[in-house]
Amino acid sequence: xxxxxxxxxxxxxxxxxxxxxxxxxxxxxxxxxxxxxxxxxxxxxxxxxxxxxxxxxxxxxxxxxxxxx
Numbered sequence: 421x422x423x424x425x426x427x428x429x430x431x432x433x434x435x436x437x438x439x440x441x442x443x444x445x446x447x448x449x450x451x452x453x454x455x456x457x458x459x460x461x462x463x464x465x466x467x468x469x470x471x472x473x474x475x476x477x478x479x480x481x482x483x484x485x486x487x488x489x
Contacts, residue, residue, distance in 0.1 A: 438470055447472040454483055 439447070441462075448461045451472070456464065456479050461472075468474035 439465075439472075444472070451476055455479065 444462065444465060445458070448455070448458055451461075455461070455476070460479075461475060464475045464478065465472070468478065
């Protein structure tokens with residue numbers, strides 16, 4: 421799985437509330453490289469229930485396979 425500690429998601433996981441675009445941008449900026457473009461990240465968020473960690477994990481899986489969303 422991940423070989424590092426993912427960017428902070430404690431606030432998100434505790435509250436389970438929908439994120440605003442500003443909050444999504446904050447999480448996107450904190451994501452380690454390689455990361456999706458901001459536009460791809462915004463498109464992926466609803467597909468993964470608004471969970472930025474799920475987006476990160478899926479992006480990394482796709483990168484390892486050589487497939488980009």
